[in-house]
Amino acid sequence: MVIPGRTLPRPAGLLPASRVVAPAARRVAIVSASVGAGHDGAAAELERRLGADGFAVDRYDLLDLLPAGLGRAVRDGYHRMLVAAPWAYQRIYAGTERAGGSGPTTRALLRAAEHRVLRALRPDVGAVVSTYPGASRVLGGLRLGGRLTAPVVTYLTDFSVHPLWVAQGVDVHLAAHAVPAAQARAAGARDVRVCGPVTDPRFRPGGGPVERARARARFGLPEHAPLALLVAGSWGVGPVRQVARELRDCGAAVPVVVCGRNQALARQLRADGVEYAYGWVDDMPGLMHAADVLVQNAGGLTSLEAFAAGLPVASYRCIPGHGPANAAALDEAGVAVWIRDPADLRSALCDLVDGPLGLRQRAVGLALFARAPGDGPAAEIARVVHRPGPPPPPPGPGPQHRSRARRLALTTAAACAVWACAVGTGVATTNDGPALIHALGHGLDPDRLAPAHSQEGHHS
Structure with a gap:
C-alpha cells in the first residue's frame, strides 16, 4: 500500500483537486507495515493529525517495498506461525530479545529494501516517521549512510519495547508512557520523548x-x-x-x-x-x-x-x-x-x-490522553522536521547486548527443518521458503526451538 500524499477536499461536481505540493519542510512520510492492524492504525492517526496541522503526508507499507515480493511472504509466515506454532514465535521473540536485535538474514533483507524505500520518498520530505521496527532499521541505515538527510522518528506502538525497535540512525523515539520510554533507553535509544498514545478520536468516554x-x-x-x-x-x-x-x-x-x-x-x-x-x-x-x-x-x-x-x-x-x-x-x-x-x-x-x-x-x-495538543506525537514530529545537523551517534549497547556467534552459525537447512515443523507440513516447500526469511532473519537457534510442551505461548 502506497498512499502518495493527501488531496484537498473539493465541492461536489468539480474536477478532482490536484495533489498537494508541500512547501519546504512541510511534508512528512510515514512508513508502517500491514502486520496485524496496530502499526497501520497508529500510522493512520498520525497522518490525520499531521494533515490537520497543515502537513502533506505520504504513507508507505514497508512490506510492499521489500524486494522480490517478499513482504506478503513475511506477513503470511508470521500469521501462520502464530496460529500453527506459537511456541516457535515465543522462542524467536525471546532469542532476539536476549541477543539485542535481529539476525544476519533480516539485516541483509532490510539492507536490500533501503534503495526501494529511498526511491519512494519524495525529495522534499522534511521528516520520516516509522511505526514498525523493520522500517526503523531501514530508515536508520539510510540516515547513518548519509543517503537520507531528513530526520527519522520512531513512534513506539507498544508498551513493551523489543530491542528491534531501537535502530541506529534514528533521531528521536516517541513513547506513549514513561514505561516504554525507559525500556527504549535501556535498549540504547538516546533521544526518547514521552508524548502519549495516538488513537482514532472516535474512541472517547461514553455519554452515560x-x-x-x-x-x-x-x-x-x-x-x-x-x-x-x-x-x-x-x-x-x-x-x-x-x-x-x-x-x-x-x-x-x-x-x-x-x-x-x-x-x-x-x-x-x-x-x-x-x-x-x-x-x-x-x-x-x-x-x-x-x-x-x-x-x-x-x-x-x-x-x-x-x-x-x-x-x-x-x-x-x-x-x-x-x-x-x-x-x-x-x-x-x-x-x-x-x-x-x-x-x-x-x-x-x-x-x-x-x-x-x-x-x-x-x-x-x-x-494517558490528558496532554495538551502541543505535547502530543504529531507536535513532536513537527518539531524535528528538517532538524539541522548530522544523524545522531550510534546508540550504546543496551544491557541485553550479547554475543551473536552461535546465531550466526545457523544454516539454511536447519532453519528449513524448523519451519517445516512450525507449519506442521513436514516439508519445506518452495512457497514456504520466502516466509522462512522472517524466522531465519531473526537468527533462530535450533537448540532453543523445540517446544517445552504443547501449551507454551498460550498462557500468560
Missing part, C-alpha cells in the same frame, strides 16, 4: 446510561448484564475459544467476542454456545461503550482505544512473544491488570466491572 443502552441495542446485547468484551486482534489469534468459555463459565460477565477477520473462529464460538461472537466490527467505539471491561491478549492498539473510551482493561492468556511483554509493561504502568492465574479471573473481572479497581483503571487510562 442513554448512550450505553443505545449501543447495546444496536448490537443486540443484553440490556442489564455485565459484558466482557474479548478481543484478539485483526487476525483473531490465541486461545480465544478457551478464554470465551472461561469468561462464560466464571459468571462474572457475559462474553462478547470480536474475532477480527477470522470468520471461522466466530462460527466455532457460536457452535460452542457463545452467543455474542462477531467477525470484523466497524463500530468498535460503540461496542466499547456497550461493554463493562475489555479482555485482551496482545496489548496493542485495541488496549489504547479502550483506555481512550474509559473502559478498564485486563490482559489474560496472552499470545506468545509480545503478548506477555506488553501485559507486563501495561501492568507496571498501572493502566491494565494482568490476570496470570485462571483462579483469579472471576474476582478480578468483578472488581473491574463494578468495584474500586475498575474506577481506578478508568481514571489512569484516561489520564
